[in-house]
Amino acid sequence: MPPGRELEGQRGEPTLKPPFPAVSGYMGKPSNVNNVETFANVPVIITKGAAWFSSIGTEKSKGTKVFALAGQINNVGLIEVPMGITLREIIYEIGGGIKNGRQFKAVQTGGPSGGCLTAKHLDTAIDYDSLVAAGSMMGSGGMVVMDETSCMPAIAKFYLEFTCEESCGKCSPCRIGNKRLCEILEKITDGRGTMEDLQELRNLAAVIKDTALCGLGQTSPNPVLSTLDNFWDEYVEHVVDKKCRAGVCKKLMSYVIDREKCIGCGKCAKGCPVEAISRTDYTAPGHKLASMVIDSTKCIKCGACINNCKFGAISIQ
């Protein structure tokens, strides 16, 4: 969104550039638009000198960078690190590794305009250029760590939903194109996708990047393209095998009660918001009560029953 539109009392729609804000911004006057972080660097550069600041970081990306470290990681919060640090150092040293001893799967940097990096990028020195080369970006400075419980097509859809909400609607590639991207991703995560859809995703994403009016649209396909590049197998699983390995895509999974493990306490049925669980007439050997069963046509896959079962009798398949 261009600076100044809100200040001028307008809808926040991008204007054509040039002219850039530095030439003509708020009220047509030269305007300086930067992130708070950039401005925050100014005093320390003034007091300690440019040479000191430049001594930190890499050849092309000087100084430090603040990241918002979040996600499935033990230590979350804002971190300030020198440019050139590796993802491994951030995730395993500062972040203290993945929560609950799970496996690292991906790290999303740069916010909805950025991309997802994988284990193969763990030792890449992070700076502006290397992130772009890896298919992501510095962007917002967000750094969200994901483990195997995250589904990458679902993550791409999550970001596209955000972009669709934030699209101003001025240019057709962003207004309609992102909507269509999101719909294709929904098809895939619902188990209705085809291999042609994956092809269409790529072409449409590339055209949106190439034709959108502003930075939002030009970068909105990044989560799609980077997950297609780095997690192609997971897309294919959704499309061909109709499986979500992370157990996230509700339409691709069902909740099942193991009748041998079920002691028939009925706690799952009490907690079920849609009354999808009932008692069978089968009592497993060693148990006093008949086991429970889930009617998959009623189940909304909310997960309440799993949380309520103390005997590990309910699983997702």
Next chain:
Amino acid sequence: MINLTIDNKPIQVPEGTTILKAARMNGIDIPTLCHFELDGMNFENKPGGCRVCVVEVKGRRNLAPACATDVMEGMEVLTHSARVINARKTVVELILSDHPNDCLQCEKNGDCELQSLTKRLGIKEIPFKGETSTYRKDSTLSVYRDMDKCVMCRRCETMCNKFMTAGALSGVNRGFQAVVAPAFEQNLGDSSCVNCGQCVQVCPVGALTLVDDIAKVMNAIADPTKKVVVQTAPAVRVALGEEFGMKPGEIVTGKMAAALRRLGFDQVYDTDWSADLTIMEEGTELLGRLKKALAGEPVKLPMFTSCCPAWVTFYEKNFPDLLEYPSTAKSPQGMFGAVAKNYLAPKLGVKREDLVVVSIMPCLAKKSERAREELAVNGDSDVNYTLSTRELAHMIRQCNLDLNDMPEEDFDSPLGQSTGAAVIFGATGGVMEAALRTAYEVHTGKTLPKIDFMETRGFDGVKEATIDFDGFPLKIAVVYSLGNARKMMEQVRQGNPNGYHFIEVMACPGGCIGGAGQPYHHGNSDIIRKRMEAIYREDAGKPIRKSHENPEILAIYKEYYGEPCGHLSHEQLHTHYFDKSDKLEATK
């Protein structure tokens, strides 16, 4: 000058030229959708939103919108690389994926820019399926809105806000839900819309169309108990030919009269006749006000013309404090209706309810003006139906006629004869010039040394002049676009610092010739220019060129009205205006 190559062809264009213009100047027609410009008429819509005109610029990361990217020295532009064609097609496919495919029944079938773009790009199927936008259909008496078809080009919004300053339409919502609508997506008729219809004229698709009244007219013609007469406005005759493949600016007055007769109208009359009548009334009113002013009596000056119904609604909604400034003279359409129902009906031996008056107008606002309650007697409107130039063309084709084949015929008498002063009503400055020709001679008692007032002609949005009325410096102004009219009204609120006596206002670009009911010009301002040339050609060719010399006009005053601005003409030929502004009424 800037040197660049477009599709490997070296070209040279002035600095500040866009790639789009540079290409068009060199025979390369890059397709566009949202871009719309009326060259020299102060209208430009360039949001850079549709992305249809994207081109490849060497060294640039992404594709560039040709409409909004200026040329640079050494630039290398490709307008039809595989990357460009794929992107352009995909963008149009996306637009089509959120557009109803009812082209066959669409009002814009054959006139739709999205349709021709689809054809040009060879799009045979739409790969994208998904949610489509649906909105409530809405209509005024002039404009029909089907926003399911909106492509968000924003032309209507720019027209409504920048050119007209009517402020009825705005981009609302955002993302996929974004659309152009009145506040709260209320009915257009409940908004500040003035029914100028220019949103319809500039809409590239069928989202904004006219309200089609052809069937009603056909039914009236078929009704044996009715006598159906028709009047045709000045600007229609210089544009109707375009609908039949004639060159813009072809004058088809005689052929049009012949076609109207063959369509079954009982009498074919001319709004030009009542334009002459308007000059008699309005000119007399002006001279009356000037006389009072010279005598030091309180009087409202400047006087504004009141022929343009969009303008009338505009001041009723926006300047309720200044309603005494515009002339009280009805528009030529209104005057014709009043004369037809009061004077003509008895002459033809029919009751007023059995005389159906149809008008052919270059305008969509006339459809709303026609229905004004004060222009009716006991619920019977003076003008029963108003068709636009485009509807007349449809009707002619529907009735198996071709305007090209028509003989030249005259209008019927007594409401058919007109002067050159009447035909120029169709162009900006024309009403002023016509009024000056008459007012000068009536006021001074002398013959005009030069009949052509070049000061009032041309496409400048605001023209000013001081006319020597035999020693009296008459200060006049001529404006088109309601934005320019608004500035004039604001001057009046500030006490008329420029001392104007008479101001002509027309809402549409170039006046009625650029009206919303005219054949679509698709932003080709040359078409409007050609129509204007034709208007002045028609004027120059007329044996009589001053309204007060029209024998039929002189006759009706002698026989019926007595004198201009007399008792009977006040009753029939003048009107009054209403405060239609928003009121802030606090409740307890």
Next chain:
Amino acid sequence: MANIKLSEDKVNIIKEIAKSFGNRAGEVINVLHQVQGKFGYLPAEVQEVVAHELNIPVSRVYGIVSFYSFFTMEPKGEHPIDVCLGTACYVRGAEKVLDAFARELNVQIGKCTADGKFSLNTLRCVGACGLAPVAMIGEKVYGRLTPDQVPAIIAEYK
């Protein structure tokens, strides 16, 4: 055009706010911000008065109100609930928390409960990613939420 009907008190509040911004058209967003702060939402009549006071078309005001997600034409509940759907919250299960609120209150997202006590909305990051998943009720932030905590939280406000 419609006549605007609003109580004198409310009209005066809007007039006062518009005046404090010099009745300048460019301040429309600031004016709407403050007016919404007073009334909780921006119904059509309120927008009409704002347009009138700033001398701009009401279509422009509505264009702005319908554009920015901050502005609302729907009254909010006595206790507005906002569940964060930022990335950090999303990967830590914010959707399940949101579902739990919707289920517990029997209310659709974006709507208000029948008794007007609660309204449920989502937002994109409250800047407390370290506490993910996060929800806000009024000004109070609830962090590290799980769906089973939701009934107890709602009970605090009943």
